[in-house]
Amino acid sequence: MTTSNRFSDIESPLLEHEDAESVKSDDTLHSFGHEHYSHRAPWLRAALLGANDGLVSTGSLILGVAAATKSPNIEHDATLISGIAGLVAGSMAMLCGEYISVSSQRDSELADIEAERREHAKGPRQRENELKELIRIYEKRGLSHELAVQVATELSKGDVVAVHARDELGIDVDDLANPVQAALASCISFAVGAGVPLISLIVSSVPYWRMIAVVISCTFFLAFFGAIGSYVGGAPLWKGAVRVLIGGWMAMTITFVVGTWAGGIVA
Numbered sequence: 001m002t003t004s005n006r007f008s009d010i011e012s013p014l015l016e017h018e019d020a021e022s023v024k025s026d027d028t029l030h031s032f033g034h035e036h037y038s039h040r041a042p043w044l045r046a047a048l049l050g051a052n053d054g055l056v057s058t059g060s061l062i063l064g065v066a067a068a069t070k071s072p073n074i075e076h077d078a079t080l081i082s083g084i085a086g087l088v089a090g091s092m093a094m095l096c097g098e099y100i101s102v103s104s105q106r107d108s109e110l111a112d113i114e115a116e117r118r119e120h121a122k123g124p125r126q127r128e129n130e131l132k133e134l135i136r137i138y139e140k141r142g143l144s145h146e147l148a149v150q151v152a153t154e155l156s157k158g159d160v161v162a163v164h165a166r167d168e169l170g171i172d173v174d175d176l177a178n179p180v181q182a183a184l185a186s187c188i189s190f191a192v193g194a195g196v197p198l199i200s201l202i203v204s205s206v207p208y209w210r211m212i213a214v215v216i217s218c219t220f221f222l223a224f225f226g227a228i229g230s231y232v233g234g235a236p237l238w239k240g241a242v243r244v245l246i247g248g249w250m251a252m253t254i255t256f257v258v259g260t261w262a263g264g265i266v267a
Helices: 003-015 020-024 042-068 072-120 124-140 145-155 160-169 179-203 207-233 237-266
Strands: none
Touching: 042 072, 042 179, 042 207, 042 237, 072 124, 072 160, 072 179, 072 207, 124 145, 124 160, 179 207, 207 237
């Protein structure tokens, strides 16, 4: 049985009730099968990470400074100033760090694409070697030699550099890393997360309840951010919430203990 006959046998049940063109259209194809999670909005994952970082680091900083101070008035001023400083410093660090990191990733992707382009520009013999390399890739993925040759040859008639970038290097030339988007998402999300304990600190007027308000607000939003992260990744909501809660509580507890110890030494 030929390859074309095998495919026609597979498609025939679908075509009994639907027009062939509608089945092959992008919109129709997207309605079949199941939902995938691993490639969901990378910027959203970066934003969730930034929000968790801001929440945990600023909340821990406030609790650590509060534990180190004894006077309620000094505590409020010190925790507020340290919280604001932590928000600004952390946001700028996320902005710069994420931009540098993703820019390096983008530079590597562009360099790999350019190297692939240079290889194809060396002449027919090198292009033939690149075609053989593509054929071997498809054979390793389970295609027969004949079908791998057919697929590689057909795809190479178009943007051959894009084909090699995708299948050989795992790079989508139409979706390269975006350093500006990643940097802004991380910076803004960190500020949003850091704002949670700060707002709790500002709105609480009773000195001895301020830290309790910070802990409660941090606990709620840690669970919230963890649940969102699980939803984006297709995992059970409770699993992400519990995981993030445990990590956040550990960070805040350790910082509080160290702050108490440091305050006793300084005093």
